Each structure stands twice: as structure tokens, then as C-alpha cells.
Amino acid sequence: MTIMPNSIEGRDMAYQMHPNVNLRQYEKSGGLVIESGDGIYVTDINGKRYIEGLAGLWSVALGFGEKRLAEVAKAQMEKLPYYHTFSYKTHGPSVELAEMLIKMAPVPMSKVHFTSSGSEANDLACKMVWYRSNALGKKEKKKIIGRIKGYHGVTIAAGSITGLSRNHDSFDLPLDRMIHTSCPSFVHFANEDESEGDFTRRMLKDLEDLIVKEGPETIAAFWGEPIMGAGGVLVPPDGYWAGVQEILKKYDILLVADEVICGFGRTGKMFACETLDIKPDVLVVSKQLTSSYMPLSAIIMNDHFYQPIADESDRLGVFGHGYTASGHPVATAVGLENLKIIQERDLVANAASLEAQFLGGLAALAKHPLAHSSRGIGLLGALELKPWPDAKAGDAAAAVAAACEEEGLIVRHVAEAICFCPPLIITSEQLCDMLDAVERALSRVQSARA
Template identity: 85%
Template sequence: MTIVPNSIEARDIAYQLHPNVNLRKYEKTGGLVIESGDGIYVTDTSGKRYIEGMAGLWSVALGFGEKRLAEVAKAQMEKLPYYHTFSYKTHGPSIDLAEMLIKMAPVPMSKVHFTSSGSEANDLACKMVWYRSNALGLKDKKKIIGRVKGYHGVTIASASITGLPRNHESFDLPLDRMIHTSCPSYVHFGLEGESETEFTARILKDLEDLILKEGPETIAAFWGEPVMGAGGVLTPPAGYWEGVQEILNKYDILLVADEVICGFGRTGKMFACETFNIKPDVLVVSKQISSSYMPLSAIIVNDRFYQPIADESNRIGVFGHGFTASGHPVATAVGLENLKIIQERDLVGNAARLEEKFLGGLAKLAEHPLAHSSRGVGLIGALEMKPWEGAAAGDAAAALSAACEEEGLICRNVAEALCFCPPLIITAEQIDDMFACVARALDKVAAARA
């Protein structure tokens, strides 16, 4: 990219500190500046149009340019642009959305607390797990189990629960209360000659052995994404979630299901907990709750979780937590309308109906000589690349991602996987277009290596 002085790209380099990049490299290359969006497409400042194969950051369920959300935001801005939920005060949109979330939850739930991002929501859930243990007089029951390759955010607590080295290195993380168990990805961690059933049994044993080693009386909660997103779209093997829940119930350990990516239709069910028969104590949601048109997230908790916390707040006089933007009226109004549209247009059903075509398209791409395998569920999936001999880890997927962008498709490379998570509004024809871009990109990368 040629950086023109005083252009928007040059000003970006001059003034913005970007997340998830090599900052020195960014100073030299700059980034792609997106100017507009429509449906599943976005357009950059040069006028080039792309299929947004990642729905932004796994999140824009309704695609770009949904006028109903803009109209609701404008109306709420004019009526009540801001109010809080502190100190015995609240407002209509947060009440309405909380009621809707309780009614649509995959298992019986009790209360909703709003935050602004998935990281904040997981951080709050962590604090509340500790608060609850203190309320029950379990002063030592504070450890939290995350998983290798799990992702739960970038705050100090949520990054500590995360099991990705890039979110720990040089940040002095993870905190010492956070421990990690095996990643349930058979394609990455299955042993030679080991069946998927044997793999599942082994990693479940790893979990129970970890609990016994640390002491069940010291472990408060287990965190898990039903499908691991930022780790590379890692789908669980058969029997995994049933086995995890049996172990957690045996040792009285809470289950926190992180549905920040999976929630609101991504797996072909309203919640991935339904897809995998997960019964959490805490459900963490964000992203598709508002299609990311407004920053919004929530934790949804059951009565087993809530009641000790309420008792403790009564004992000490206050639940001493809150964010300025918790339950922001514009964000919750947009979230409410977004979920209504998902239901009205049967976008959960759309994901279920298109699953076979989507996964079939990925499987076809996996037949390419550069590819290794594919995986996914609903409308979230990944194409695993074969590592290049003598190259750095992840180079193959990075090259394919760059080639896809040249072909007019934005997706995301994670290790050797190319990840896809298109808007839920995508059509069968658009899936064909998306994977045609990938096929051309694969051939382009292969030709460059020939």
C-alpha cells in the first residue's frame, strides 16, 4: 500500500494505536480503511467492495446498513440519550431487553446485568464468582479453569481465563488464580492412532485430574465457549460437553458458557448451549446481541448463582459494582430491535438451513492440495491449511487470507486456519460467491509457490 501524505490512511498511522497488530509494522504499512457497508459487503476508501466473511468481528448478524436499527437508535437518542442503572434507578429499554433475554435463554435464568463488551462481561462474571464464594463462606474457592486456546477477552481477568499466549505475553498474565485444562480440538491435539472417542476420554480425564490436583474446594468455576472462536473455530468432539458437566456437577463447580460469538443463531440454534446440550449457571453474550451496531454485552445468571450474591449485598449493604454505560438506553434499544429482527426474519433458521451448503463448501475447499481439513457448525467454520515446510507457523493461512482480500473477501487467519463467520443474512448464492473467492485465492497462493 502506498501511503499518501495527509490521507486518511496517513492520519490513521499518525494518531491511532491499533489492537491485535505488530505496531511497528503498522507504522510502515498502515491498514485497510473501510468507508461504508451494505448487507454482507463493505467498501474501502478506494471504492473496492468486499464480502465481509467474518461479519466484522464475528458479530454483525444483520449485515451492514440495517435501517431499522439506525431508526431505533435515532428515536432513543432523541427521547433519552443516556441514563444509568445505578442506585435504584433504571429505564425502559434495559428492562425490556433483560426480560427478553430471560425469556429466550436456553435454560431457566434469573437476572441480567448489562455491560459493553464481551471482555467486560467475562470480567464481571469472574468478579461475581469470587463475590459468590465469599457470600457462601468459601474463602478458598476462587480458582477458575479456562482452556488452552480458549478466548474470553482482554481485560486482566478475562485475558487470564483466556488460553492464548499472545494475550498473556508481556502483560504479566495470567493471574495466579487462573488455571487451564486441555483444548478439546481433536484435529490439533489427537494423538497418532487415537480415536475421537479415546481423545474425548483423555481430555476429560485431564480436567478431572487437574481438579483433584488443585483441590475441588479451591475451584469455583469452569469457563468455556461452546465452539472456540478466536482459537480457530474449534468444535467439540462428541460427548465432550456432557462429560465436562458431569465432572463439574460432581465437584460443585460453576459452569460459565461464553456465547459471545456463538449466541443468537450462529450455530443454527438461538444459543449454542442448545446445540450442545449445555446447562450453564452463567451465560455471557455480546456481539450479535446488537449486531455490534452499539457496544453491548450481558451476563445472564441463574438463581443458584444470583441468590448468594443478593444475600451478600444485603449483608454488607451494597453490590459494589457498576459501569457508567451498563444498560445504556440507546444500546439496549438497538439490541432489543436487533433480536426482534433476528426472530422476525428467522435468521436462526437461515443458519440451520444453510449449514449443509456452508460446511459442504468448506469441505470442497479442503480437497485443495494446500488444505488439510475443514470444520464448523451452523454458519461458523474454518479451513485448516497444511503447514509450509520451513516456514513460520501460520504462514500458509496468512498468505491465503491476504490472497482472499485481493479477491474481494475479508476473513481471518488464526494459526493455520482460515476462519469464516458471515452475517446471518447471507444467502446460498452469496456463500457460493464467498467460497469462489477462496478457491481463486488458493490457486493464486499455489501458483506463487510453484
């Protein structure tokens, strides 16, 4: 494809530095320019329409072009386009959304603090964990346990809790107080002839052994996604989360549940913590909070977590943290309307009702000669592929993802898997269209290799 230097593609290649790409490759090839969106579809500047099978970045619950969100944003922009929540000040949308999140939370919670992204929220939650330990006089209790293949963002602290080498390499991460335990993905890390039950017990033993080795008195919190998203939609084995919570309680370690991807209906419940019976001290949410129409995230904390922090701020005279856009009135107004729509249209139930069709369709695709297995929960899933003998790591998944794009479907490839997270508004018929596109893509790649 020839790219004209004055076209939008040419100007993009000349001036914009993109995330999560090979920058030198991007300078040569450019990328896909999306011009518009409608429902579960997006359209590029050449008029080609795609099913957005990852809901943007795991996030556009209501699909593209939801007029109610645009109208609310416009109305709030005209009424109060910006105000802050510093220095004993606030505004209506942030108050109403905080109240809604407390009422909606899967376990009793006390306070909400708003930030603008999942990375920021996890980063601040980490700072708050350390602040709380100091408040309690436990100055040595600062280590954070993340998990290999876990993803919690890309700031210095959140990127350190993340357990993916691509987010560490050449960034001098992780920080030395961040440690990582085993990844509970049976399909990737089970030993030969190991049962799922034995695998779960080994994962829990790895966690407890790490705690004992490091010293429980030095460990403040454990971070975990209920289902690991950016690591490849990794679903934990039965008994894993129950065992983790028992160990954390035994050693007085806080549990932070990162529901940035899983929250607000993705698993067929409002929160994945409900689906998997997780009772966190802190819940981190973003993405589907506003369907990503506006940047917004929230840290939802219980009273056990909050009270020592409040006491320390009283001792010091201030909680010395804040972002200019924390609780932004337009973002919180859009978030409030977005959650109302999710409830009014019963989109959580839609995810639950389509789960069998979705996971069944992935299981059928897993019988293809290029496929290895499938996994998922609700409307979050992955198809694991078999790398061919001469392939580099991830080549098979990258080839199938590219073929999906040719077939009018955008997915994400992670390691040897292609991942799916369609908008919650997707219908049964549209789900069939998405799965059919994957089947065509698999056949396209198979034919090219024949």
C-alpha cells in the first residue's frame, strides 16, 4: 500500500508516537485509521466496516455512537465543564457517581476516589497501601505481590505490579518492593499429568511459600485481576480464589481486586468478584465505567482500608495527593449515565444469556487444525492457537488476528491466543457473525500455509 505523505496516515507516521507498537515498524507501515463507529462496528477512512471484537480496549460496553452519553457530556460541558475536588470542594456528578458505586459494589465499601485511568488508579492504590502501613506504624510492611502475566497498568508502580516482561524491559522495572507469584493458568503452566486440583494446590503453595520466604510482616497487599485480561484472558482454576483469600487473611495481607477489564457486566454479573466470590479490601475500576467515552477510573475501598488513611491525613494535616482531573464533572456525568444505561437495558443479563453461545462457539473453533483450546467467562474469551514448527513465538496468533482484520473483525493477539471482549450490546446474530469471521480467518491462514 502506498501512503501519501500529506494523507492522514502519512501525517500520523510523521508526527505521532504510538503506544504498544514496534516504533520503527510503525514508521514504515503506519496503522489502521478508524474514522467512525456505530454499535458494535467501527469504520476506517476507506469505508471498510469492522466488528470491534475487543470493544476498543476491553472497554466500550455500550458500543459506539451512544447518543445519550454524547448528550450528557454536552449538557455538563455547558453547565460546568470543569471543576476539581481539591481543598474541600466538589460537584454534583462526582458525588452522585460515588454514591452509585458504593451502592453497586459487590461487598460493603466505604469511600470512592476518582482518577482518570486504570494505571493511575492502581498506582494511587499502591501509594495508599504504603501510606496506610505507615499510619499503622508498620513501616516495613510495604511489599506488593503481583502475579506473572498479571496486568495492572504502565505507570512506575502499576507497571511494577504488572507481571509482563514487555512492560518491564528497558524501563528499569519492576521496583524492588514488587514481587510476583505464579500465574494460575492451567493451560499454560500445568505440569504433565497434573490434575486441575493439584495445579490449584501448587499455585496456592507457591503463594504461601513466597509470603513465608519474604516475611509476612513485610508484605502489605496482593493485587489480582479476577480473570487476567491483557495476559491472554486467563481464567483461574476452581478453588484458586478461595484459597488465595484464606492465605491472605492468615497473614494479614490486603486484597486489591483489579476489575478494570472485568467490571460492569463483562462476566455475566455486575462484578467478577461476584462471579468468583472474591471479597476485596479495594476494588479498582475503569474502562466500562464510562464505556471509555471519557477517561475515568475509581478506587473503591472498604472502611478497614480507609480509616487508617484518614487518621494519618489528620496527623499530617493533609492527604497529600491529587490529580487535576480527579472526579472531572464531564467524565463523572458520563459515567453515571453509562451505568444507568447498563442497568436499564439489562446488559449484564445479556452477557450472561450469551455466554453459552459465545463459549460454545469458541470451543467449536478450538477443533480447527490451527487451534489448541479455548477459554472464557461471560463475554470475555480467548482462542489458543498451535504455533507451527517454523514460527516465532506469537506468529500464529498474529497471523490469525491479521486475517480476522481482513475478514472485517478486530481482535487482539496475546502470545499464542487471540482475545475477544465484544461490546455488551452485542446480539446473538452479531455474535454468530463474529465467530464466522474467525472461522474464515483460520481457513485463510491455513490455506496460505498449505
